Amino acid sequence: MRPPTATFVGLRARTLLAAAPLVFFVVWATTHLVSVTNAFSASTNQLAFAWLISFLLLWWVSLAWFERPFRATADQQHELDQLTVTVQIPVYNEDEAALRACLRSVLDQSRPVDRIRVVDDGSMDPATGRGQTYRRVRRSFLAEAAARGAEASWDRTENRGKRWAQMHVLAHDDADIFVTLDSDSVLDAHAVREGLKPFADPGVKSVAGLVAVLNTRAxxxxxxxxxxxxxFTRGLRSAQSVLRRVTINSGTLAFYRADVIRRHAGVYENETFRGRPMQMNDDSMLTMYALLEGDTVHQPSAIVFTLAPERLRHYIRQQMRWMRGTTVRHFWWLRYMPVMGVVFVTTVAEYLHIALSVLIPVALVVGAAREDRLGEVLLITLVIALVMHYLMALRLFTLRRSDDTWRFTVGLFVLSPLVAVWRVVVLRPMYLYALATCWRISSWGTRDSVEVRASGG
Incomplete structure (x- = not known):
């Protein structure tokens, strides 16, 4: 399986794409403020006020367009080249072809890494009921790493969860930078080189890579x-990066100052919530450690491709795990982040948005029905909602992929409102359920056997 190549679009192209949402937001906010001031009816007031609040709570839609890839001067690049970089890859019931492609992509980096630490967290072969050894993959990987001068190790541990697999090697590794990489993900050839550039700033403690779906056409x-x-991957995270307050690095690809991670060895693996071991949402916990010590950013030119679920059951389980884990992390942000800081304020805003997403439609419908304007209000609301979702979907065009034609990308863009319906009908009720059941946490929580298989080898 050979990964596609991808490029984050240049400043001129991003400016052209951003012009539409920025102009829309200005016009939309102005006209609705005017309608509030010169209201003709109660329902008009309600509609204008509701969408004004929605605009403020979706602050990240416009701010995301101000993100720029981090660059390094010649002197800074020289210093970055001297850093010792360790890539850690936890493995659990992974497809062999996907794992082989992941490891190959690490070895093929334009900026070679110094160490690669693979830890198999007790994978099982469902066909035999015995341990999955990945013997051929392991042998060829270690041989290739030795041929390229990279220090590599492959350990197998008892099944204790992803965090234990990570810290099995990172707790004692003396590298300068740790890179966490999921075993079902494939790096762009320049991912490591680009992901290191933000560390030219000593205040940066972690860097999130840009995540793209590998099996989009499946x-x-x-x-x-x-x-x-x-x-999230090209919207909220990009906006947070402008403020240097990214809250969740995807475990798919993330970079950390190694000393930040080492300082939390022993604590990270043993996090609990309501007395139960907390193994999910490992990426947000590591990001939180970095947030407590400095800046956390996103590097859109550090690109990684990941295998998305191809079956609905797998997708639902993945989303429920993420939603519950993020809910737990919200508690930690509200407890440990500065009250007037970006993370605390935006977390409160998120819950306000959830509440308003339920209350506002009800209030609009009741008010419009009372004035016999229900059809008009629903039509205006639908139009604005469609425009908002198209504005978010414009972020599709910020990444040029070798495997995606212009026609395919435009097709996805056109269909984006259908995905919005999925969010409202399926994901929003799931999220509310996850809020109420966030204490139901598990270890890996995604697969007892291989869920997604890569094509080719």
């Missing part, structure tokens, strides 16, 4: 997931 679900991931 079926309807993976196409939909490509759009469902978009608001």
């Amino acid at each position: 079926n309807v679900l993976t196409r939909m997931i490509c759009l469902l991931y978009l608001p």
